Amino acid sequence: MSATELVTVTVDGREVHVPPGTGLVETALAAGVEIPVFCYEPRLGAAVGACRMCLCEIEGMPKLQAACTLTATNGMIVRTAQTSERAAEGQEATLEFILVNHPLDCPVCDKGGECPLQDLTFRWGPGNTRMTFPKRTFEKPIPISPAIALDRERCILCYRCTRFSESVAEDGQLVALNRGAESVIATFEDEPYLAPFSGNVIELCPVGALTSTQYRFEARPWEIQNVPTVCGLCPVGCNIQATTREGKVKRILSRNHPEVDEGWLCDKGRFAFTHLRARDRIADPLRRVRRRGFDVLSWDDALGEAAELLMQAQGRIVTALSGSETVEQAYALGRLMRAGLGAHTGVLPEETSPALDAFRLPLSAIRDAELEPVAERAPIVELWVKAARRQGAQVEQAGDALEGCRRLADKRNALGKSLRESERAILIWSGEEGAGGAHLAALAKELGFAGKPASGAFHLPCTPNGRGIADAWAAASDDEGPNPEPIGLLFVSGDEAAADPNVRALAERAERVIVNAMFQGLAVGWADLVLPGTSYLERDGTYVNLEGRLQRLRRAVIPPAPDELAWISKLAERFAVEVSPHASAVFAEVSERIYDGLPFGEVGEEAPLRTRSEAPAPQLPSEPAAEGKGLRLVRYRPLFSGPAVERVPELQFQRPAPEVELSPGDAGRRGIAPGETVTVTHNGTSLQLRARITKSLREGIVRIAAEHAGELGGTVEVAK
Amino acid sequence: MNLDAIAAIATEYPERQSAILPALRLAQEEHGGWLPPEAIREVADALDLAPAQVEAVASFYDMLHLAPVGKHMVEVCTNLSCALVGAQQVLQAFEEQLGVAPGETSEDGRFTLRAIECAGGCGRAVVVVVDERYREPVRPEDVPGIVEELKRGD
Ligand code: SF4
Ligand code: SF4
Ligand code: FES
Ligand code: FES
Numbered sequence: 001m002s003a004t005e006l007v008t009v010t011v012d013g014r015e016v017h018v019p020p021g022t023g024l025v026e027t028a029l030a031a032g033v034e035i036p037v038f039c040y041e042p043r044l045g046a047a048v049g050a051c052r053m054c055l056c057e058i059e060g061m062p063k064l065q066a067a068c069t070l071t072a073t074n075g076m077i078v079r080t081a082q083t084s085e086r087a088a089e090g091q092e093a094t095l096e097f098i099l100v101n102h103p104l105d106c107p108v109c110d111k112g113g114e115c116p117l118q119d120l121t122f123r124w125g126p127g128n129t130r131m132t133f134p135k136r137t138f139e140k141p142i143p144i145s146p147a148i149a150l151d152r153e154r155c156i157l158c159y160r161c162t163r164f165s166e167s168v169a170e171d172g173q174l175v176a177l178n179r180g181a182e183s184v185i186a187t188f189e190d191e192p193y194l195a196p197f198s199g200n201v202i203e204l205c206p207v208g209a210l211t212s213t214q215y216r217f218e219a220r221p222w223e224i225q226n227v228p229t230v231c232g233l234c235p236v237g238c239n240i241q242a243t244t245r246e247g248k249v250k251r252i253l254s255r256n257h258p259e260v261d262e263g264w265l266c267d268k269g270r271f272a273f274t275h276l277r278a279r280d281r282i283a284d285p286l287r288r289v290r291r292r293g294f295d296v297l298s299w300d301d302a303l304g305e306a307a308e309l310l311m312q313a314q315g316r317i318v319t320a321l322s323g324s325e326t327v328e329q330a331y332a333l334g335r336l337m338r339a340g341l342g343a344h345t346g347v348l349p350e351e352t353s354p355a356l357d358a359f360r361l362p363l364s365a366i367r368d369a370e371l372e373p374v375a376e377r378a379p380i381v382e383l384w385v386k387a388a389r390r391q392g393a394q395v396e397q398a399g400d401a402l403e404g405c406r407r408l409a410d411k412r413n414a415l416g417k418s419l420r421e422s423e424r425a426i427l428i429w430s431g432e433e434g435a436g437g438a439h440l441a442a443l444a445k446e447l448g449f450a451g452k453p454a455s456g457a458f459h460l461p462c463t464p465n466g467r468g469i470a471d472a473w474a475a476a477s478d479d480e481g482p483n484p485e486p487i488g489l490l491f492v493s494g495d496e497a498a499a500d501p502n503v504r505a506l507a508e509r510a511e512r513v514i515v516n517a518m519f520q521g522l523a524v525g526w527a528d529l530v531l532p533g534t535s536y537l538e539r540d541g542t543y544v545n546l547e548g549r550l551q552r553l554r555r556a557v558i559p560p561a562p563d564e565l566a567w568i569s570k571l572a573e574r575f576a577v578e579v580s581p582h583a584s585a586v587f588a589e590v591s592e593r594i595y596d597g598l599p600f601g602e603v604g605e606e607a608p609l610r611t612r613s614e615a616p617a618p619q620l621p622s623e624p625a626a627e628g629k630g631l632r633l634v635r636y637r638p639l640f641s642g643p644a645v646e647r648v649p650e651l652q653f654q655r656p657a658p659e660v661e662l663s664p665g666d667a668g669r670r671g672i673a674p675g676e677t678v679t680v681t682h683n684g685t686s687l688q689l690r691a692r693i694t695k696s697l698r699e700g701i702v703r704i705a706a707e708h709a710g711e712l713g714g715t716v717e718v719a720k
Numbered sequence: 721m722n723l724d725a726i727a728a729i730a731t732e733y734p735e736r737q738s739a740i741l742p743a744l745r746l747a748q749e750e751h752g753g754w755l756p757p758e759a760i761r762e763v764a765d766a767l768d769l770a771p772a773q774v775e776a777v778a779s780f781y782d783m784l785h786l787a788p789v790g791k792h793m794v795e796v797c798t799n800l801s802c803a804l805v806g807a808q809q810v811l812q813a814f815e816e817q818l819g820v821a822p823g824e825t826s827e828d829g830r831f832t833l834r835a836i837e838c839a840g841g842c843g844r845a846v847v848v849v850v851d852e853r854y855r856e857p858v859r860p861e862d863v864p865g866i867v868e869e870l871k872r873g874d
Contacts, residue, residue, distance in 0.1 A: 166773070171770060172769060172770030172772055172773040173770050173772050174772065175772040175773060175775065175776035176776060177775060177776055177779040177780075178779045178780065179779075179780045186772070187772055188757075188760070188761075188770070188771040188772035188775050189757050189771075189775075695768075
């Protein structure tokens with residue numbers, strides 16, 4: 001049978017034609033019939049048939065069947081509870097059984113109102129109970145981690161959470177203990193569920209057994225609004241819903257974009273939103289005053305003061321960007337500084353390169369590839385790579401970016417050879433030595449990926465919108481100018497820039513400093529003027545993610561102060577530059593210049609990926625990297641770091657320990673055992689860190705989280 | 721613990737998970753008949769799995785014990801065939817002789833008494849498993865003798 005042939009299935013008397021192998025639940029849906037499910041979730045792998053909610057009558061099979069475990073075959077005749085008395089009885093019995101020990105404490109349960117068990121009981125369940133004995137009780141709630149609470153009484157043992165842990169995140173930390181009626185969901189020895197994707201189990205749980213400690217007793221489904229937007233905390237740009245109640249963000253849920261995130265979120269994206277209410281959040285403009293520290297200013301005075309500072313600098317202005325600004329914000333700022341003040345010097349948070357646009361693919365292509373050299377990891381990308389490995393793809397560690405590119409580009413390299421031969425190969429790189437993806441693009445070109453639509457390359461940037469702001473800043477003016485010396489004014493845009501030691505160093509050389517930041521801790525002490533910043537959840541606009549996908553950001557809640565576009569527009573007015581305070585209008589202008597005039601309204605809720613576009617591919621730098629003695633240090637920015645994460649109590653347990661990661665070989669040669677304290681030295685400076693042995697690390701490389709690496713860089717030596 | 725032995729077991733299976741059961745058996749033998757959390761962690765490390773995955777298996781199977789057991793393990797089958805010929809009475813006799821209820825361990829730590837499901841010896845019911853060796857068939861009046869024998873052997 002060819003793949004395009006369809007099979008005919010009759011569901012409740014309606015004929016449908018579906019590809020063979022389509023799940024029965026989906027087949028019924030195609031016929032317009034809903035088969036109720038609890039445990040069925042195709043994203044978790046093969047169906048397990050644990051809950052029996054989906055019982056149906058299938059002609060030719062004597063007993064009721066769990067529809068979720070079956071697939072469509074030609075001539076199959078299915079009767080669901082809608083038309084089959086037996087199926088309806090079976091479903092009612094299943095629900096009665098599930099409810100034997102369910103507490104039905106809906107009035108105090110967070111899931112109430114959006115609970116599949118409530119809904120299905122209402123539609124299919126018995127109206128009454130025959131059980132007269134006391135129900136089982138457990139200690140509750142059990143903290144699975146500081147972010148997740150477990151109510152065992154409510155658990156219906158659908159195994160969605162444990163299947164996620166076992167076969168999607170592959171951390172194996174959440175399991176079912178014991179068996180039969182004694183089964184309970186647990187972690188080992190009640191240790192916290194410490195994994196980057198743990199929060200997804202809250203959303204997967206079809207009842208109120210796994211709940212978010214942040215959302216517990218915070219809102220009811222009928223008093224909330226879900227705002228569709230995208231996560232602004234890393235360059236993946238997962239699609240999310242921000243649940244708001246009375247003007248406050250209460251939780252973050254996933255919003256499945258099948259090409260970007262498949263409905264999974266990392267715990268940073270899910271739990272870090274409480275940074276909006278951090279104790280040191282700045283709500284008013286502040287001015288430095290001698291001895292007293294800071295004075296609160298009115299907005300009028302603040303803008304007057306800002307205009308004054310900008311004027312005095314006479315164009316000797318440097319703008320330091322964060323990479324978390326929207327495209328519109330970066331463009332507006334560019335218009336103000338570059339068109340209005342002739343100050344063209346922008347310090348970007350990282351290098352970006354358009355050359356990779358020629359090898360663009362959706363993230364979901366990673367899952368379907370057959371060969372993937374990988375250097376470094378990023379949150380959701382890691383899940384796609386795991387999915388690929390489960391499907392049999394060969395995943396190789398490629399070492400660090402530049403050196404890895406050189407090795408694979410070499411015609412004699414065996415892996416490089418397979419890459420040239422493969423039709424579905426994907427390169428995934430990151431790291432500062434990658435020149436923003438330019439080296440990787442050169443490698444992809446060398447390997448002949450240009451003519452292969454299913455082969456591609458990803459360079460993972462460090463900042464959520466690094467590419468977007470670089471393009472927008474560049475588009476703001478066609479003029480160029482010299483770098484000012486000395487610097488009259490340093491304008492720091494955003495908290496990440498304010499936290500960046502390089503930007504701090506620039507400030508030392510600047511006469512005056514304006515900081516635009518959310519948090520006092522990052523602004524006070526070095527800024528002459530502080531303008532309150534906003535978060536991605538408080539802005540309208542667009543972001544460009546690591547695929548090069550333009551995505552729409554929506555304001556979920558009103559910020560405590562006017563957003564950046566509002567005051568940049570006012571300031572620009574004083575310098576005779578017209579910038580709209582509305583994201584839609586600013587986007588229209590940017591779009592004319594760099595996005596082929598795409599209208600704002602068409603960026604869309606489920607944004608498409610733009611097609612591949614040619615850019616001259618750069619050359620790989622040919623001279624080999626300086627081969628110093630010792631181990632190459634890779635400093636990385638851990639997922640759980642940054643100004644927002646630092647301000648979320650529920651995420652503190654996830655922050656990286658002061659560790660140095662070594663490969664087993666390097667550790668063995670130095671006689672270093674896991675957990676031992678070791679000294680890492682570079683050029684006379686040294687640090688004491690705990691050793692961690694990472695099997696997937698290539699020999700000759702050590703990794704340290706940037707926040708624990710101090711001044712270390714280049715090559716280091718590690719000793720006991 | 722004998723980590724090399726576990727690693728050797730692991731090579732006999734296509735998937736590491738499959739080695740959990742034999743590895744746990746070995747660990748239980750080495751830890752005095754039960755599996756303390758350290759044992760589970762060691763097995764997990766040796767097989768490169770999360771300890772929770774190993775504990776899930778350990779808690780599922782009846783012959784793996786997660787709490788300390790006595791020096792002697794007395795298991796009385798109380799499933800159908802044995803029940804028909806007086807398993808309850810045999811169990812009761814053990815309870816009286818040992819002074820413990822099923823599932824408990826005597827205070828001196830010498831005996832653990834358990835009621836178990838079919839031991840596969842139905843043809844010669846009642847089956848009593850003493851320290852992994854079958855006694856069959858056992859009648860209530862045989863019980864004092866068995867207990868005496870165990871005490872004497874210590
Ligand atoms: S899980 Fe659903 S059915 Fe159970 S108490 Fe909560 S709302 Fe009610
Ligand atoms: S906790 Fe929730 S997801 Fe996990 S098994 Fe129980 S009901 Fe299912
Ligand atoms: S949905 Fe089919 S058995 Fe659970
Ligand atoms: S019932 Fe006791 S051995 Fe089978």
